[in-house]
Amino acid sequence: MKAVGVVVEYNPFHNGHLFHLQQAKKQSGADISIAAMSGNFLQRGEPALVSKWARTKMALEAGVDIVFELPYRFATQHAETFAEGAVSILSAAGCDTLCFGSESGDLNAFNKTIIFLEENNEKFQERIRFYTGEGYSYPKSISLGFQSLAPDESFIDISRPNNILGLHYIQAIIRQKSSMRAETITRKSAGYHDEHFASATIASATSIRKALFGAVGEIENIKQYVPETTYQQLINYRDQYGGFHSWENYWPLLKYKLLQSNASELRGLYEVEEGLENRLLAAAASSESFQQFMEYIKTKRYTWTRLQRVCLHILTNTSKNTMKTSQKTVNYLRLLGATEKGRSYLNYKKKDFSLPLVSKLSAFSDPDIELDIKASRIYALGQTGKGQEQLLAEEFARPPIMLKS
Amino acid sequence: MKAVGVVVEYNPFHNGHLFHLQQAKKQSGADISIAAMSGNFLQRGEPALVSKWARTKMALEAGVDIVFELPYRFATQHAETFAEGAVSILSAAGCDTLCFGSESGDLNAFNKTIIFLEENNEKFQERIRFYTGEGYSYPKSISLGFQSLAPDESFIDISRPNNILGLHYIQAIIRQKSSMRAETITRKSAGYHDEHFASATIASATSIRKALFGAVGEIENIKQYVPETTYQQLINYRDQYGGFHSWENYWPLLKYKLLQSNASELRGLYEVEEGLENRLLAAAASSESFQQFMEYIKTKRYTWTRLQRVCLHILTNTSKNTMKTSQKTVNYLRLLGATEKGRSYLNYKKKDFSLPLVSKLSAFSDPDIELDIKASRIYALGQTGKGQEQLLAEEFARPPIMLKS
Numbered sequence: 177m178k179a180v181g182v183v184v185e186y187n188p189f190h191n192g193h194l195f196h197l198q199q200a201k202k203q204s205g206a207d208i209s210i211a212a213m214s215g216n217f218l219q220r221g222e223p224a225l226v227s228k229w230a231r232t233k234m235a236l237e238a239g240v241d242i243v244f245e246l247p248y249r250f251a252t253q254h255a256e257t258f259a260e261g262a263v264s265i266l267s268a269a270g271c272d273t274l275c276f277g278s279e280s281g282d283l284n285a286f287n288k289t290i291i292f293l294e295e296n297n298e299k300f301q302e303r304i305r306f307y308t309g310e311g312y313s314y315p316k317s318i319s320l321g322f323q324s325l326a327p328d329e330s331f332i333d334i335s336r337p338n339n340i341l342g343l344h345y346i347q348a349i350i351r352q353k354s355s356m357r358a359e360t361i362t363r364k365s366a367g368y369h370d371e372h373f374a375s376a377t378i379a380s381a382t383s384i385r386k387a388l389f390g391a392v393g394e395i396e397n398i399k400q401y402v403p404e405t406t407y408q409q410l411i412n413y414r415d416q417y418g419g420f421h422s423w424e425n426y427w428p429l430l431k432y433k434l435l436q437s438n439a440s441e442l443r444g445l446y447e448v449e450e451g452l453e454n455r456l457l458a459a460a461a462s463s464e465s466f467q468q469f470m471e472y473i474k475t476k477r478y479t480w481t482r483l484q485r486v487c488l489h490i491l492t493n494t495s496k497n498t499m500k501t502s503q504k505t506v507n508y509l510r511l512l513g514a515t516e517k518g519r520s521y522l523n524y525k526k527k528d529f530s531l532p533l534v535s536k537l538s539a540f541s542d543p544d545i546e547l548d549i550k551a552s553r554i555y556a557l558g559q560t561g562k563g564q565e566q567l568l569a570e571e572f573a574r575p576p577i578m579l580k581s
Numbered sequence: 582m583k584a585v586g587v588v589v590e591y592n593p594f595h596n597g598h599l600f601h602l603q604q605a606k607k608q609s610g611a612d613i614s615i616a617a618m619s620g621n622f623l624q625r626g627e628p629a630l631v632s633k634w635a636r637t638k639m640a641l642e643a644g645v646d647i648v649f650e651l652p653y654r655f656a657t658q659h660a661e662t663f664a665e666g667a668v669s670i671l672s673a674a675g676c677d678t679l680c681f682g683s684e685s686g687d688l689n690a691f692n693k694t695i696i697f698l699e700e701n702n703e704k705f706q707e708r709i710r711f712y713t714g715e716g717y718s719y720p721k722s723i724s725l726g727f728q729s730l731a732p733d734e735s736f737i738d739i740s741r742p743n744n745i746l747g748l749h750y751i752q753a754i755i756r757q758k759s760s761m762r763a764e765t766i767t768r769k770s771a772g773y774h775d776e777h778f779a780s781a782t783i784a785s786a787t788s789i790r791k792a793l794f795g796a797v798g799e800i801e802n803i804k805q806y807v808p809e810t811t812y813q814q815l816i817n818y819r820d821q822y823g824g825f826h827s828w829e830n831y832w833p834l835l836k837y838k839l840l841q842s843n844a845s846e847l848r849g850l851y852e853v854e855e856g857l858e859n860r861l862l863a864a865a866a867s868s869e870s871f872q873q874f875m876e877y878i879k880t881k882r883y884t885w886t887r888l889q890r891v892c893l894h895i896l897t898n899t900s901k902n903t904m905k906t907s908q909k910t911v912n913y914l915r916l917l918g919a920t921e922k923g924r925s926y927l928n929y930k931k932k933d934f935s936l937p938l939v940s941k942l943s944a945f946s947d948p949d950i951e952l953d954i955k956a957s958r959i960y961a962l963g964q965t966g967k968g969q970e971q972l973l974a975e976e977f978a979r980p981p982i983m984l985k986s
Contacts, residue, residue, distance in 0.1 A: 428962070432834045433841075435958045436898040461958060461973050464966075493841040553840045553866060557833070561869075568866050 180206035181266030189234035200275035208241040212265040214251035216555035221484030223421040226413040232513040236579040237405035241518035245510040248551045259344030264505035267354040268531040279336040281362025417563035425558035427466040434460035446489040513577030585611035586671030594639035605680035613646040617670040619656035621960035626889030628826040631818040637918040641984040642810035646923035650915040664749030669910035672759040673936040684741040686767030822968035830963035832871040839865035851894040918982030
């Protein structure tokens with residue numbers, strides 16, 4: 177049985193994801209597909225629209241066979257760490273191929289870029305330092321630094337977010353000495369950050385989320401961009417838990433957390449660096465929404481994503497120590513759900529897995545799992561009443577979702 | 582100019598307080614009255630119904646001439662520390678008399694009890710240890726211990742809360758070598774904890790608060806028990822800030838604070854002792870209201886008040902270190918408001934004050950003031966929208982309230 181791995185957030189699962197999944201299976205010739213999926217908080221430092229359980233259902237119903245959780249310690253990080261975590265999961269789970277979507281779509285261009293960067297590493301790092309010194313954000317400095325080395329069009333454009341992720345997947349495969357093969361598929365039309373619908377059936381997750389937070393009834397506007405199963409799961413989630421999650425749901429908690437902290441406590445938290453704590457404390461009392469707060473603290477030096485991640489680690493009270501950045505691989509395979517085919521694969525292969533397979537939280541203990549549990553509890557506080565109660569209860573007690581075919 | 586001091590919470594100011602104030606002035610022959618008043622959080626570990634500013638207005642309008650804030654570090658403490666702080670304020674402000682209300686009303690009985698306790702201190706402490714060892718709460722053990730020493734009726738009944746406070750006022754005056762004279766007045770009818778109206782014009786603050794948290798319109802039910810000025814201030818506050826403050830307003834924040842903390846972080850907070858942190862953490866996720874949470878964590882060993890104080894220090898993130906229990910007196914006289922007569926007194930006497938007079942927060946710095954500011958900001962989070970915004974703004978910027986006659 178051949179397996180293809182994908183790295184996903186599915187926030188929510190849409191037609192672009194479906195296209196990628198089907199192409200990945202086809203192109204790799206795999207019998208089954210395995211997703212390393214972020215939990216309740218995502219790489220851009222945001223809460224997922226709906227819980228990891230609802231997103232697991234969407235994934236299984238759309239054709240993913242096995243969903244493993246990418247732990248908080250990796251899922252909420254910059255591209256390099258995110259990629260290391262995801263690669264270590266898919267590799268440990270026996271995937272033959274990792275297939276990622278990219279703006280480039282050309283694996284040769286990726287390989288050529290990696291070799292170029294290795295050969296010019298010293299010069300490249302120097303350029304990055306130059307641009308950060310000029311006050312540019314780190315991602316922007318990487319992109320400017322690379323451009324300034326003037327590679328031709330046979331290289332990938334590393335200012336594009338999915339190209340950057342792809343680069344790190346390949347580098348992680350090399351570093352981890354994984355036997356996985358990398359493949360890439362060109363992403364369909366919509367850019368990662370696009371806020372507007374640009375095609376008849378493919379839209380970015382960003383534009384879909386934007387539509388969902390509009391007026392009641394606007395959920396119908398996204399119908400053409402997502403599989404029917406996603407559409408139903410979204411409606412079910414809204415009705416069962418009380419709505420979708422956004423940063424605004426957590427703003428009263430973040431504001432409180434900031435107002436009750438002092439600068440030294442904040443400095444102990446992950447990614448709070450370079451006097452940022454004073455900026456955050458000064459803005460907290462006078463901000464009435466998360467949006468307003470972010471606009472107060474935004475500068476050229478920090479990307480919106482970086483600042484959202486800072487806010488997230490403050491919200492979850494995640495210390496520098498907890499994030500143990502020196503340890504770059506995942507310790508366990510936490511199963512969120514599987515189809516029948518996925519279960520056969522697990523039964524057949526799990527004895528060969530290089531990491532423990534975790535189906536019941538009560539049977540396993542690990543600092544990264546503790547962090548995932550804490551993050552999920554805080555995620556639950558984005559709802560009130562019964563919705564919150566259910567979310568709090570299911571994190572610890574819920575068995576993986578088993579989809580019957 | 583002779584001054585009489587009173588120690589108050591005025592939560593809210595009612596007819597019983599008015600009676601006490603008028604009697605205190607009369608009995609002491611004072612020209613002016615000075616109140617040491619708790620800020621936004623109170624001795625029982627609760628948020629005040631309305632802010633310290635609204636309560637200062639009530640006090641001035643009812644005949645108090647000067648209101649100083651009893652800092653958080655004293656206001657939210659057991660009777661001994663509470664009394665030490667209040668006595669140090671009134672003494673530094675030049676009061677000739679401290680006049681407290683008590684169930685006993687007999688100063689001789691107080692003095693006799695203090696001498697008896699000093700002479701039998703060793704035996705008394707032993708009895709207290711015996712009863713706490715039996716699992717009784719500390720206040721209950723004091724009361725049982727005293728009873729077991731079998732003093733006659735010429736002593737005060739130290740199971741009554743206002744007698745206990747009075748005892749500590751007198752002891753603090755002695756310990757601080759203050760030149761203030763103590764006086765006491767029998768409290769009018771209503772017991773401190775009474776929940777039901779028991780007289781035509783005098784009701785406990787507890788029963789008044791209970792009525793205020795009932796259905797809309799019930800505010801009229803308290804009209805006969807409070808001065809017209811209090812009634813108006815309450816209506817103004819509700820309309821201007823959005824409602825009255827109760828622990829339930831802060832429950833989502835306390836729940837979040839607990840869910841994002843680990844046991845060791847909680848142990849660093851004031852009054853979290855003897856494994857209480859594990860009890861609190863276990864109850865947090867499954868409680869849907871503050872009331873329910875308190876019922877989960879309540880045991881014979883801890884009084885409701887003690888547990889509410891623990892919750893309060895967790896809510897305000899107040900560490901054991903911050904509370905510096907070894908330093909028993911206040912560092913400053915923070916002026917919340919004054920009448921014209923009060924202002925004359927301040928102008929005339931302030932050069933003799935043994936502590937700095939603080940009218941503008943920006944002109945003074947002290948760790949206890951920092952704590953007061955933090956507590957007030959968190960108090961503000963009990964409201965939403967404009968009400969919260971106003972409360973956040975006024976703590977730092979607001980000058981003392983100057984009542985014109």
